[in-house]
Amino acid sequence: MSKDREKKLLGEERRDWLLNYLKNSSGPVTGTVLARKSNVSRQVIVGDITLLKARNEPIIATSQGYLYMQVGSGIHAEKIIACRHDRSQTEQEMNIIVDHGVTVKDVKVEHPVYGDLTASIMVSTRKDVQAFLKHIHSTNASLLSELTSGMHLHTLSAPDEQMILKAEQALKEAGILVEEN
Structure with missing residues (x-):
């Protein structure tokens, strides 16, 4: 995958990509970075994250960016x-x-x-x-x-x-x- 996408990701394909990207990230990722990588605006990313959260995806917004909360993360x-x-x-x-x-x-x-x-x-x-x-x-x-x-x-x-x-x-x-x- 190139650093920045040439093609704009649309709708469900973009949300699937966002979910995968966050799941595989080692730390928080800013909306600006996600927007640049998916060739859409930051506002589109905010909307997508809201939709993913509404589907009960464990994504949280931190001061450093979005974070996917892994199940079984060692917290007891x-x-x-x-x-x-x-x-x-x-x-x-x-x-x-x-x-x-x-x-x-x-x-x-x-x-x-x-x-x-x-x-x-x-x-x-x-x-x-x-x-x-x-x-x-x-x-x-x-x-x-x-x-x-x-x-x-x-x-x-x-x-x-x-x-x-x-x-x-x-x-x-x-x-x-x-x-x-």
């Missing part, structure tokens, strides 16, 4: 934790988590009008953390936690529960983990 433990910190501690929080071999799947806040707002993050390494923070900075975007004075939830995933417990302990020591009384 998940836990939702509550954290509170200001914007300046975001890198510290994420690095603590990924340094323990744990993935930050998402962030969730409770908005007074919209209810729960959840955004996929999917960071597993310090490199992922840096890419996420660079994207936040380059777009001048707000963190969801800024809507709730720093209070937010994360879904964490890891190969075993002990890894998550150790990450929680480190977050507690850093004053970031919110504990139940």
Whole structure:
């Protein structure tokens, strides 16, 4: 397959190609890259991804691009934790988590009008953390936690529960983990 397609892929053929491409990718792929490779606009890709998701394909949109969630990915433990910190501690929080071999799947806040707002993050390494923070900075975007004075939830995933417990302990020591009384 050439780097860029000469022929525009149409409809179902393009969605099949997108699904295959994402399944075989080792990491997230941006809509811009997918659009270039399939010779369509990024908006067409966004629509295609929406249709694939409606078919229950496990595709998530992360800050680094689209990701196909492989079944049996080695994740055996998940836990939702509550954290509170200001914007300046975001890198510290994420690095603590990924340094323990744990993935930050998402962030969730409770908005007074919209209810729960959840955004996929999917960071597993310090490199992922840096890419996420660079994207936040380059777009001048707000963190969801800024809507709730720093209070937010994360879904964490890891190969075993002990890894998550150790990450929680480190977050507690850093004053970031919110504990139940």
